[in-house]
Every structure is written in structure tokens, then in C-alpha cells.
Amino acid sequence: MMLNRWLLVGEWRSHIGQALVTLLAIAIGVAMGFSIHLLNSAAFNEFSAASKDLSGQSDLLVRAKTALMDEALYPQLAVYDGVAVANPVLELDIAMPGKRQARGDYKLKVIGIDMFRAAQIAPDLLGVPEEGKAMDRLADDTIFLSPAAMSWLEVKQNDTLSFHVGIQSVSLRVAGGLVRARSGQSIAVMDIGAAQWRLQHLGKLSRVELKLKDGVNHAVFKDKLEQHLGTSYAVVELENQEARVANMSRAYRVNLNMLALVALFTGSFLVFSTQALSIIRRRQQFALLRVLGFTRRQLLWQVMIEGMMLGILGSIVGVVLGYAIAVSVIEFFGGSLGSSFFPGIKPDINFEIWTALIYFVVGLGVTLLGSIVPALEAARAKPALALKLGSEDAAMKKTSFPWFAIMGLCLAVIFTQLPVLNGLPVFGYLAIALLLIGSIALIPHVITWLFAATVTFRRHIRMGAVGFLSLARLENAPNHASIALGGILASFSLMVAMAIMVTSFRESVDQWLDRVLPADLYVRTAAVGDLGGFHLDTQQIISAFPAFSRVDFFRTQQVLFDVDRPEVTLFARPIDRIDPRNTLPIINDETHAVIALDSLPENVLPVWVSEAMVDLYGYQVGERVMLPIGASTHEFMVVAVWRDYGRQFGAIQIQLDDYRTITGDSTVNTVALWLQANVSMQQVIEQLRQLPFGKELEISRSSDLRAISLEIFDRSFAVTYLLELVAVIIGLFGVAASFSAQMLARAKEFGMLRHIGMTRHQILLMLATEGGLLTSLGIMFGFLLGWGISLVLIFIINPQSFHWTMQMYLPWGWLIMIAIVMLITATCTALLAGRRAVSKQVIQAVREDW
């Protein structure tokens, strides 16, 4: 044990820089993973808890498949056998234009409650009026706000809060706060009658919360109630609600966690390369220890201890750093990490000891994984051979059997064909890991083949000592070269893959926006839940405008298809009957057929579904489906699949006329306007503003909507870029560490070269050439590998995670730029590490007699 400690301390004392870089890489990898997990987990738990709080201590919820239900059901439920308390709730998100919060959301959740019922089920939601004004709780002009909402809206008790509902203004008095609200939770509470009236939802409820009598069997009760209510209603348990909240952000959270783990994965390459090179450097030292009586097991243990100590220290630092990062991010940027999944909350970061332990173990495991192959090699080496000159490159040979590499690559291809596991693209991620591992294992062989294939060609090239020595090293020491190349390959391929994926996604979204925003202007009323703000009369006023060449009306609603999943968005709009592709971004390929409308049987209504409906609900073109629209379900036929980047949980489109016929609802939420030629957009906007309800309209140019959409896209990818950057920096650390370790291992070579007449400049040039050649090879292979990984990301992981497909675009300019930056960075890194190669110490390195 003492000898182990001596050897460990001695090694670290001599090469403290390398040990620190390795430790730092592990720490950063663990910190990224842990902080992303903490942030996601805190945001998710807080959002989930906030959602749960709104339902208080209820056992079940009854809601319609659409967003709203008729209040006539409430009295029936209140007296239904087994129900102790029924609590009617109207919950609406009210837009607060001009009051955008730091995290981007601008909707206030207003909850209308029956104070007497809510006191028994959700007492926290009760308003706290001023002393002596208890009746404010029942008043029709009052609203109670949570502290976060008051702070956000900059109002206090007795101030007036004004906003728009549809095209009408509403002013309410802030009567006080709430009994209890979560930190950062922006909610408001009103009397349910007042809410229905003032927010224009007369006779409507969002849900009825049920508390059952003691001893009632929940499952039996639920079955019985479901049968009683029919298919237009859903009876939801709390666990369904939790699953729904979890499903909403699951793919996003898992993808982000995976991306964070990439940093740790590249860190393991760094561990591998530094350990491998350190073992090559100490080959003779280990042989000596073996001669002195160290067993193979002791030697293996020694190298593993070194890795383990780095892993333990790095992981501890990583966990602490991860916690600090998570706390800082919450403080300065909120908990949403650029996504819009967790609006209206301000979570607190809790140090999760078990999760910290898991990340500690993952960090340690990755380090041990990076150490095991070099350790085995050190233990396996025969002392006599290890003492012999030139055996260094024979070391590590066993890391790269071609069959292992080829098997990895073949397995990766097989994995890309496997379906999702538990709703996640697990095999897709494994395929990427196998592609990376397989490709890196294949490198020494590819280098050997490459040099063998070009040997005749190279014979005809006359080159100087620098070029000759650089090429000879790559040619005859491919295993050494591949250790450094592994880091370059991993970093560059990940950069390429992410660049191709993000560009493909952005370009696809950009083109999609062209298709879905064809009009010049889009006009909406101040959004209140699913309310259709434009009634027939206002629609007619807008249609009559001479400035417009075309006016389309849209009705959107949220529809519940599955109690465990978020709602599906229903669009009712005019869709071109002759060629629906003029209206929708329809996919027409070998996987998705299109049915022409004129071939539909009579009385069959067409529905166009997004790709997510195919993935999540199994909808197929030609299939007849029952859709919960209006008060009951109606049969439609799926006629085509369209691409939707806006809603990953599904969207369907039907003709506006069909919607109106079924529901009798003639209101709409959005109006799309096409301007006549030679009409000024600004003038039209001013004219719209002069309408009686003009001030309450949200008017957006399609260019503005497009810009906002792309801004949201970029914001949601900001964390992705950051994590990618971290992975790349760790990769470059790896390159630097491996170059630096090679300098140490090659000190005698440089010493000899200096003796026989190589100048400092020539040695530096040789190292730069070696670094440049290695990096060029890394870039070449990295591009191919990155392209392969991007195929998996674009065509496997993205569709399986988010249920949308995209076209592939190669950002050539960007790729060339990062290739040049990589080449320069790696060459400079090699040069920096090479300063040691021209120092005086290398001249002493050839000495044997001291």
C-alpha cells in the first residue's frame, strides 16, 4: 500500500499538469451532467408540484376532452354517489401583453374557484382580503394575486389590474394575496362566477375536482363514472396528471442530459489518452517494478488506483461545481434552460444526495473505463520486451483489433433500426456511442491502410527531414498517433454532427415557417384560454376591408386525446380543397401517402394530422378516426400527414366549415390577412387599430412572427451549443494532454535529433507538421463520422424524441470554418506542448551516465 502511494505521489509530483487537466476534464463532465440534471429536475418538480397544488387534495378530476366543459355537469357530479365534495374550477391563461417575464412567458394563470368548495379541497388557493373586507372573495370585480404575480405585474393591494379578454377591456381590483403560493408561481384567483362573467366564459368550466367519501374504491368509482359520462369526458387521476407533466418535457430533458453526458464521454477519451501515454512513457519503469517483484495484479492495481484517485477527486469537484452552476443558473437565468416547458415557476435547487452519488459513480466509472485498457496493457507487458527499444508502439495494439471496431460499427447500424424503448431513443444514443468507439478503434488500421495505399505515390515525392520524420512517425507508430487522434476525432465529429443537425433543423424550420406563415399579417385577440375572440360580426368587419385580397379565419383548440399526454392542438381553417399542399406543409413520400379529397366517400370528413399523431397515436393515412370535437366524438378520415415543428405532442387540422357544422361555434382566434398589391402594411395596421376593438388586437407581421420563432429556436438551442462547446473544449484538452504526454515520452528522441543536427526550429516544425497531419486526418475522419452521427440524430433520435422529421442540410461554410479553427488550435496546441521538446532538458535526456 505504501509503495502504491509512493508511486502515485511520485507520478503526480512529476506530471502534476497532466493530472490536473485530467481531473478538470472529469470534473467539468460531471459538473455539466449534474447541473443539467439538477436544473431539469428542480424545474420539473416545481412545475409538477405547482400543478398538483392547484388541484389540492382532490382524488379525481373530471374534464372534457376539449379545454372547456359545460357547467351543467357540475350539479350532477356534486350529488353523484360516492362524492364527498365536488369543486368546480375555471382555469384560464390570460395574456398580459407588455408584461413579458424574464423567462419569456407572458401569461397569467387565472383560477376561478367556488370559495366554499375550494376551502375543503384546495385551501391554499383562497384569497386573503384586507381586514373587514371578507366579501371581496365573492365580489365580481376583485382578483387575488400570488406574490410573484404582484411583483411581475407591478401591482399591490387595491391597485387596478387591467387586461384584455378577446376584444374587450377588463379592469379588476387587486383585493389581496393568497393563503399560500409557491415561490415564483404567478397565479391569480377569482370567484368562479365572476371569472365566468368577466372573462367571457359564462356557463363554462375547466374541470370539476372530486374528493371521494371515505371507503370508496377509487378504481371502481372511476370506471363507473367514466361509463356514466361517455367518451366526451375524461376522469383523470393525479398520477395521470403527473405523467402528463412528465411526458411534456421528458424528451427534452433526456436529450439535454445525454448531451451533457457527451462532455463526460469526451472526458473519458482524455483519461484514456493520458493514461495510455503515461504507461508508454513508464514502460521501462513498470518493467523494472516487475523485475523487482511486482506482480501483474499489483501493476494493474497501481494503474487503476491512479485512475481511481483522479476519478474520485474529479467527480467530487464535479458534483460540487455542478451544484454551484445549477444554483447560479437558477439565480441568473431561471430554470427553463431556454425551453418553454416550465413557465411561471422559480424553482429552488436542492442538493440531491442520491443523484450526486450517481453522478459521482458515473464520473468514477468513466475514469476507470478510460484507465482499464492501459492498465491491462501495463500488466500484460512482458518485462524483458518492455525494456527493449521500439516496443512502445506495440503497446496499446490490443486496443484496436479491427474486428472489435467493425463489430461496433455494425452493431451501431443495427441499433439505428430498432424502435424506441419506453418512449426514448435509447438505441439511437447507443448507436452514436458505438459509432464513436468503433471509429476510434478503427483509426490505427485506417492509417496503416492509408499509408500502404499511398506508398508508391510517396516514393516519388522528395521531402526534407521534417516531412520525412513526421510521416514516418504516423506510418510506423499508428497506435501512438491514434491515441491523439481519438480526442480530435471525438471532438470534431461531435461538432460536425451537432452543426449539421442544428442547421438542418433550423433550415427546415425556416422553410416550414414560409409554408405556415403565408399571409402578410396575422391578427389575434388577447388570448384567454381557448376562447375564440372574434365573433361573426367582427369577422365580417375585417373581411370587408378593401385592403385585403384574402382573409382566412382560424379556430384553434386544445383537445385531450390521452390523459397521460399533453393536449393535441386542433386547427380549424380553410384548407385548399383542390390541392391542400397550398395550405399545409404536407409530407408526400414512401412512408406517408396522400388521399385526394375528391376520392373521399360522401359524408366522410377529412383530417390532416401531424407526424406526432402518427408516432404517438398510431394514426395512418386512410384510417378512420374518432375525434373529440364539440360535445361528442365524430368520425374523420386521415387524408395526409403534415410537418409540424410547433407542437411535438400532436396537432390536427380540419376544414373550418366542418368544425362549424359540428360545433355550431362560429368564433375564431386568429385572422390571416393577405394585402392587396400596392397597399402599405403600416397603413393597414393603423386602419385596423382604428376599429372599435382595434386597441385590443394583437397584430403581427409574418416577418415578425418568423423572427420570433427563430429567436425561440435559437434560445432553446443555446444550452445545446454551450454543452457542445464544453465537450469540444474537453476534447481539445485531451489533444493538448496527449501531445504533452507524447513530448515526455519522446524526450530521448528529441535529444538525439538535436545532437545529430536538427535545429529547434526544425523540431518545432516537425511537431507542427505531425500535429497538423494528425488533425487533418482527424478532421477528415471526423467529418465522415460526424456526418454519420448527424444521420442518426436527424433521422432517428429527433423523430423518436420529438416526433418530427427534417431535411438534411450541410453547413459547408461553417464546417470549413470549424475545420480551420480546429486545425489551427490543435497545431498550436502541439507547438505549445512542443516547447519542452526544444528545451535544454531534452539534450540531457540522451545521457545514461549521471
Next chain:
Amino acid sequence: MSLNILELRNINKAYPQGRKVLDNLIFTLKAGEYVAIMGESGVGKSTLLNLIAGLDTPDSGEVLIDGVAISSLSDDAATQLRRERFGFIFQAFHVLPHLTLLQNVALPLLLNGQSLQHAEQMLDQVGLQGRGQDFPRQLSGGELQRVAIARALIHRPKLILADEPTGNLDPDTAQEILQLIRAEINANNASAIIVTHSHMAAATTDRVMNLRKDGLHPMSL
């Protein structure tokens, strides 16, 4: 042209810690002469070789190679001089493991921009016929030292510096190598300094000097 290939004038050198290692050292080596330098470990033999090769600079005094003060040269010029006029043989051979024997031997030619044709012949000359495409790991210690000798002589240097060239070899092989060095030096009309602890090695030279704290002194074996 001077008859002295090497002249050391009042060389003083101390280690960074301050310990004086060479004190007012004076020495000359005539063209074609083969001299052995012996001395205790740590007395400064390798330091002396580094000073002669221009790899280190004296604290005071001058090292003249063919009448040119090497310490007055820039690092690049000293390297150029070393490349053209010096040949080195090391105790641990120091051949590059990733180069073939032929490539190792041809290195000085490559650095001097000369034709590589002569390399194969040189390998034959040191007894390694037909082994040009082998790699160093396939050779014994004696064979490796033969490669190093071939490399030291391939570009016909004026001065060979050998640092314990037989230190890692068995007596029989050492004897063979020493004979080879002697023969090759004669054949190439080179001068040589061999730093050694071995009396057997020293006995093959023209003159033996003992390096002590107070300078170089002739010694008889």
C-alpha cells in the same frame, strides 16, 4: 586550415547549483586523432561533450572547432556545424523506433540534404547486410550500436563524439564494436573523442586523458 580539429581554451563551467565542474580546462585534438577521456562519475565528462558539441555553453573560455569559436555561433549555426562535422554515438544507442534501420542511418544525410544512396552501403559496412527494412525492435543491443555507428559516420563527419558506446554491451560485443569504431574512424579519416569508464575501450584509442577537478591529465593504462 588548422591542424587542430578541436581546441578547448580555459573552459570554466559550473552547475546551476553553483558546483564548479570544469575549471580552466585546456585541451587540443589533432585531425585524425582518437582520444579517450576517463574519469569518475559526475566529474563532468558528459558536460564536456555537450560543450564540444555546442549543446551547452561554457561560463568562460572558448571551444574552437576547426578554429571557429562554437560559443560565438547562434543556436542554428551551431546546429548546422554539428550536423555537418559531428557524429554521435550514445551509450543507449538512441535510434528511432519508428524508422527502419536504413532510415535511421540515412537521417544525417537527409538533414544535410545529401543523396541517400550511400546508406545501404554503410549498413553493409557495419555488418548489417540486408537488414535495411528491419525495425530497431528486431535487433540486439550490439546490432543497435552498429546502426548508431553507421549513423554517426554516414555523412563523413570530422569529429566523432562517443559517450560510453559500449556501456550497455557484453565484453565480446563491446570488443567488436570498439574495433568497428576504430576501423571506421580510420577509414573515414575522422577524429574522435570517446568518453568511457572502460579500460578496454580506452586501450583502442591513440591517447587517454583523465578528467579530474583540476583539468584533463594524460594517463596511461
